[in-house]
Amino acid sequence: MNYLTEITVGHVSEWLTQAVQDVSETxxxxxxxxxxxxxxASSADQLLVACIGIRGDCRLEVAMYFxxxxxxxxxxxxxxxxxxxxxxxxxxxxAGEFSNMVVGAVKSRVSDLEVSCAMTVPRVVRCAQDAPDSxxxxxxxxxxIRGSAGPRTDASARASQLAFQxxxxxxxxxxxx
Amino acid sequence: MSKKILTVDDSxxxxxxxxxxxxxxxxxxxxxxxGAEGVEVALKERPDVIxxxxxxxxxxxxxxxxxIRETPEIAEIPxxxxxxxxxxxxxxxxxxxxxSGYIAKPFKGEQLIELTKGxxxxxxxxxxxxxxxxxxxxxxxxxxxxx
Numbered sequence: 001m002n003y004l005t006e007i008t009v010g011h012v013s014e015w016l017t018q019a020v021q022d023v024s025e026t027x028x029x030x031x032x033x034x035x036x037x038x039x040x041a042s043s044a045d046q047l048l049v050a051c052i053g054i055r056g057d058c059r060l061e062v063a064m065y066f067x068x069x070x071x072x073x074x075x076x077x078x079x080x081x082x083x084x085x086x087x088x089x090x091x092x093x094x095a096g097e098f099s100n101m102v103v104g105a106v107k108s109r110v111s112d113l114e115v116s117c118a119m120t121v122p123r124v125v126r127c128a129q130d131a132p133d134s135x136x137x138x139x140x141x142x143x144x145i146r147g148s149a150g151p152r153t154d155a156s157a158r159a160s161q162l163a164f165q166x167x168x169x170x171x172x173x174x175x176x177x
Numbered sequence: 178m179s180k181k182i183l184t185v186d187d188s189x190x191x192x193x194x195x196x197x198x199x200x201x202x203x204x205x206x207x208x209x210x211x212g213a214e215g216v217e218v219a220l221k222e223r224p225d226v227i228x229x230x231x232x233x234x235x236x237x238x239x240x241x242x243x244x245i246r247e248t249p250e251i252a253e254i255p256x257x258x259x260x261x262x263x264x265x266x267x268x269x270x271x272x273x274x275x276x277s278g279y280i281a282k283p284f285k286g287e288q289l290i291e292l293t294k295g296x297x298x299x300x301x302x303x304x305x306x307x308x309x310x311x312x313x314x315x316x317x318x319x320x321x322x323x324x
Contacts, residue, residue: 026283078190080197090189097188100232101282104261108281111264119232119262121187 007058007113009159009177012106016062016173019105020164023098028077028166035163035170045069045129048092049138050099053145056117058110060159061142061176064099067129070169071095088126096122102173120145142176180297182206183224185215185241186259187233191282195228195259198286199293203300212236216244219251225297226277228289231260231267239267242274255296259284 017034024032046068053061066074068091072083075094079086099122107119123141127134159177163170182204184195192208199206207222209215213235219227227245231238238260246252255277260267263281271279278292293299 023283026285075190079193093189097190100188101261104232104263104282107262108264111262111266116266121232121234 007110007115009175011109012060012175012177013160013162015106015109016102016162016175017164019102020162020171020173022105023101024164024166027098027101028074030074030077030167032164032166032171035165047127047129047134048095048124049127049141050095050122050124051138051141051145052096052099052103052122053120053142054103054107054110054117055120055147056115058115058117059146059177060106061145062099062103062106063138063142063174063176064095064102065172065174066095066098067169070166070171073167073169074098092124092126096124180204180226180299181222181224182293183209183215183219183222183227184259185209185212185218185227185233185238186230187211188230191230191259194286195289198289199299201301202290203302203304212238212241212244215241216248216251219245219254220248223251224254226293227254227256228259228280229256231258231262231271239270239274242271242276246274257292257296259289 021032024030048066048068048071050064051061071091071094072086075086075091076083078094079090103119107117110117123144125137125141127137158174160175162173180203182199184192184206186192187210196206207218207224209218211233229238229241236244238258242256245254245256257278257280258271258276259280259282261282263279268279277296280288280292
């Protein structure tokens with residue numbers, strides 16, 4: 001029975017949290033625990049940012065920030081290859097698929113409420129933590145996901161920011177809703 | 178004779194996990210990175226089972242499934258949806274196109290094996306012929322009364 005009359009940021013954040021924990025544990029054997037909002041990857045870290053969205057009667061975008069070391073580790077675990085044998089494409093693919101599974105789980109929850117929607121294909125961008133153009137790169141990827149060239153004013157502000165400790169790495173998840 | 182499995186997924190990670198899951202079995206796993214390529218590979222390789230993602234570029238999984246079902250040479254191949262989109266809407270659409278099963282991502286390799294065993298016989302590599310599991314039994318149909 002559809003008992004929700006409105007999908008809120010709170011619902012989506014809760015579904016995202018469950019999905020991150022489930023994907024991390026099932027696919028990578030890594031427990032993921034919610035971390036404090038203030039926790040931050042080292043400013044020297046390279047980041048892989050997986051951007052993905054849901055379109056239709058429910059519209060949202062998600063940007064998942066994987067520090068390079070975490071992305072390498074997840075790729076190594078899932079592909080059963082040592083980190084030295086991985087190339088950039090493989091690591092980006094794993095980050096993209098992680099985001100696809102997480103947002104797929106959220107999309108399933110939304111669809112089960114009889115809201116018509118579809119998922120986009122993920123886009124992964126590389127940037128340096130705290131580099132001046134990092135935010136621009138991420139916003140450009142999100143704009144492609146949204147299917148519009150310019151920034152969407154109502155989505156330009158983050159609706160919610162989550163963080164997870166995944167093994168030794170910190171995964172940040174921004175939700176635009 | 179080796180069984181052939183086709184995995185159609187835009188993620189190399191998923192294709193590699195499917196390949197390594199069936200590695201202990203007498204199977205050949207072939208892959209395709211999108212739906213259009215999946216139809217092409219299915220026509221060329223004639224797999225025994227297809228694992229099909231939904232969210233893919235070029236042709237999505239539902240469009241690919243429809244294409245498979247309308248192509249006589251590959252129309253009868255069992256298809257299992259392996260997808261992050263496991264909601265009723267998507268699965269209902271797939272159901273109309275006669276899918277043999279669904280596995281929701283995230284998934285474990287054992288789920289692939291269990292579901293596949295219900296569709297085709299799987300034999301461990303190097304197992305003697307006598308160790309081969311029996312073929313799946315077709316359900317018995319009622320015998321019609323003859324005049």
